[in-house]
Amino acid sequence: MAYDKFNILTSSAVPLPIENVDTDQIIPARFLKATERKGFGDNLFRDWRYNSDDTTKENFVLNNPIYSGKILVGGKNFGSGSSREHAAWAVYDYGFRCVVSSFFADIFRNNCLNIGVLPVQVSPEFLDKIFKAIEANPKSELVVNLPEQTITISETGEQERFAINDYKKGNLQNGFDDIDYLLNIKKDIETFAANTPL
Amino acid sequence: MSKTLFDKVWDSHVVQSIQNGPDVLFIDRHLVHEVTSPVAFLGLKNRGIQVLYPERTFATADHNTPTINQHLPVKDELSANQLKALEENSKAHNIPYWGLGHEKNGIVHVIGPENGITVPGATIVCGDSHTSTHGAFGAIAFGIGTSEVEMVLSTQCIMQPKPKSMRININGELNKAVTPKDVALFIISKLTTSGATGYFVEYAGDVFRNMSMEGRMTVCNLSIEMGARGGMIAPDEKTMEYIKGREFAPKGADWDKAMDYWNTLYTDHKAEFDKELHFNASDIEPMITYGTNPGMGMGIQNDIPTAEAVEGGAATYKKSLAYMEFNEGDPMIGKPIDFVFLGSCTNGRIEDFRAFASIIKGRRKADNVTAWLVPGSHRVEEAIKEEGILDILHSAGFELREPGCSACLAMNDDKIPAGKYAVSTSNRNFEGRQGPGARTLLASPLVAAAAAVTGKVTDPRELLELQDA
Ligand code: SF4
Numbered sequence: 001m002a003y004d005k006f007n008i009l010t011s012s013a014v015p016l017p018i019e020n021v022d023t024d025q026i027i028p029a030r031f032l033k034a035t036e037r038k039g040f041g042d043n044l045f046r047d048w049r050y051n052s053d054d055t056t057k058e059n060f061v062l063n064n065p066i067y068s069g070k071i072l073v074g075g076k077n078f079g080s081g082s083s084r085e086h087a088a089w090a091v092y093d094y095g096f097r098c099v100v101s102s103f104f105a106d107i108f109r110n111n112c113l114n115i116g117v118l119p120v121q122v123s124p125e126f127l128d129k130i131f132k133a134i135e136a137n138p139k140s141e142l143v144v145n146l147p148e149q150t151i152t153i154s155e156t157g158e159q160e161r162f163a164i165n166d167y168k169k170g171n172l173q174n175g176f177d178d179i180d181y182l183l184n185i186k187k188d189i190e191t192f193a194a195n196t197p198l
Numbered sequence: 199m200s201k202t203l204f205d206k207v208w209d210s211h212v213v214q215s216i217q218n219g220p221d222v223l224f225i226d227r228h229l230v231h232e233v234t235s236p237v238a239f240l241g242l243k244n245r246g247i248q249v250l251y252p253e254r255t256f257a258t259a260d261h262n263t264p265t266i267n268q269h270l271p272v273k274d275e276l277s278a279n280q281l282k283a284l285e286e287n288s289k290a291h292n293i294p295y296w297g298l299g300h301e302k303n304g305i306v307h308v309i310g311p312e313n314g315i316t317v318p319g320a321t322i323v324c325g326d327s328h329t330s331t332h333g334a335f336g337a338i339a340f341g342i343g344t345s346e347v348e349m350v351l352s353t354q355c356i357m358q359p360k361p362k363s364m365r366i367n368i369n370g371e372l373n374k375a376v377t378p379k380d381v382a383l384f385i386i387s388k389l390t391t392s393g394a395t396g397y398f399v400e401y402a403g404d405v406f407r408n409m410s411m412e413g414r415m416t417v418c419n420l421s422i423e424m425g426a427r428g429g430m431i432a433p434d435e436k437t438m439e440y441i442k443g444r445e446f447a448p449k450g451a452d453w454d455k456a457m458d459y460w461n462t463l464y465t466d467h468k469a470e471f472d473k474e475l476h477f478n479a480s481d482i483e484p485m486i487t488y489g490t491n492p493g494m495g496m497g498i499q500n501d502i503p504t505a506e507a508v509e510g511g512a513a514t515y516k517k518s519l520a521y522m523e524f525n526e527g528d529p530m531i532g533k534p535i536d537f538v539f540l541g542s543c544t545n546g547r548i549e550d551f552r553a554f555a556s557i558i559k560g561r562r563k564a565d566n567v568t569a570w571l572v573p574g575s576h577r578v579e580e581a582i583k584e585e586g587i588l589d590i591l592h593s594a595g596f597e598l599r600e601p602g603c604s605a606c607l608a609m610n611d612d613k614i615p616a617g618k619y620a621v622s623t624s625n626r627n628f629e630g631r632q633g634p635g636a637r638t639l640l641a642s643p644l645v646a647a648a649a650a651v652t653g654k655v656t657d658p659r660e661l662l663e664l665q666d667a
Contacts, residue, residue, distance in 0.1 A: 018513075018514055018517070019510055019511050019514040020391060020392075020491050020510075020514065022491065022626075022628045024626065024628040024629070024630060024631050025628065025629060025630070028630055028634070029607040029608060029609045029631070030608070030609060030634075032233050032234075032261075032609065033233075033262065033274075033276035033277060033279070033280055033609070034236075034237075034276070035236035035237070035240075035279055035280055035283045036236070036237065036240065037237045037240075047629070047630050047634055052616070052634060052635070075511070075514070076392070076510070076511075077391060077392040077395075077425075080391050080392065080425065080491070081327070081626060081628060082326075082327050082607075082626075083234070083325060083326060083327035083329075083341035083342060083343055084233075084234065084343070084344075085234070085237075085325075085343035085344040085345060086344075088343070103392060103395070104395075105392070105395060105425060106361075106395055106396060106425065106427055107327060107341060107342070107343060107427075110343060110346075110358070111343035111344075111345065114343060114345035114346065115345060165218055165219050165220065165359060166217075166218035166219055167216050167218065167219025167220060167357075168219070168220075177345065178345070178346075178349055178356075178357045179241075179245070179348060179349055179352055179353065181357070182222065182349060182352070182353035182355050182357070183247075183352070183353060185213070185214060185222070186353065188213055188214060189213055189222075189224070189250075189353055189354060189355055192213045192224050193224065193251065193354060196211075196224060196226065197448075197452070198226065198227075198253065198254065198446075
């Protein structure tokens, strides 16, 4: 599925300073019944956002109009748990293009990269600085520069580099996905398969 | 050069290595279920392509299926829709589909091994994180997202950087009533849920060598709960014994050839791991979790740790205990419970039902407990009947449901109500995992059985001692 190209993103951010946010919180299993990729943003953090009678929970950050933006800043070990890509879809469909944390679960990170959400892993100290900046001013902007692989807190100029492999970086910058690449080397794959018994 | 078991299998499946990028990894066998596949099939349709190797692809219905009255049409419209989509997609792409009622139907990670689809040295993927189960056979097996499901359907490959390697050694003898589930929950409690992130784990030592194949599956299944990509155990005679004669396993001359290959699948003496850990078997007690991630577990006789005593954020820890309505310092023993769930790809195999039956035999289900006993597959269900376990369950006041994932992820009607406590043999105790507001205590089938007959958290050793006396 095609997604928008990613280069430099300047945006305010939504803070979620909770550790071990698992994919069952990002999108509960009962919302995985679709056969199309539609409407997942509405159910992002469903049970933290809404009461069981569908009224909104005032104190949850997504329901607080002070906070907005295309960047979600989470606590350590973000995205643990299930392999459901729906979690990444929900993040994307809600409008986030980048998730910042000091640590990501593997599959979630992969899923994000595959659908055009950039996971930016920063040091615990830098993560703290971001949370502090947002606390002081909810409209604080972050600049996520993919070509340079840096993230900057606009107000203070504090900056950190982040890692991403060249291949995935290229994909995000060009809006390509892996299947485009794999279909191009189909001959090699077929030769390999012929030599690999079931 | 010396290689680890993992290196041997991974390296032999690399079609191409991209500089400063991932490896293109060939996938031998791909397991598909109804929930994470429809959007992937839609992707193929949009690109106008067919599944490249349907003979390497197997489809079952499990996540979303009811566990009673499976012979009737599925009532939930959305679930029925997903099942229909998988059936149609399988047909359109010539993939064998083992839907509801099919003799081979069951939880995807239970039926893979049962049918000989899971073999040593293979690469196996599925859009479910507990695909790590298949590592018990010395396969590289891991969960993938839907984009990757689409990749494998269309090209039989995925693109991933090679993970780091970790070996977890446990030597010595296990204590009484300590099951493979306890071994896994013990490891996760030591490593936390992110302790193995970025790693692929090999389990080694006496404990795993002496473990049955089903026990090994339980351990490998839970690898993902410490953040690992997957876990594996070197194949041995037990592995070959288990596989031999199963439907999709190699036969005749192919079997001999396969055996020759499988016998090379071990970690070389001098091979090095990025990380190596050692534990003593005798330190492991029957385990139970008290919080909202699988790392929040402890020996069943212990008290819930205080926030100061645990690593990580105190606020997150307190939030978790508040959800559970437990206090720091509380003992778990004696806590009243409402539900018991025996099942899932972690503990839904025949040995788990045998263990459960060993405790409830001659006892009665506690009146305050609702018990959902859900076999992992039709084959398991058959064995429960053939071995007389069904009679034991019935005389103790229990009923058996039909196979599926059930309350493991509560996508069907098997939801634990808000605020209720469930002792569950499944793999995740996240907030709301077993239903909105549900509170999950992860434990072994023995602990689940002890809770089912006493109505509260109970050390299974007490009941076993009564039996021995
Ligand atoms: S039983 Fe649970 S973990 Fe296993 S395949 Fe089903 S949903 Fe996934």
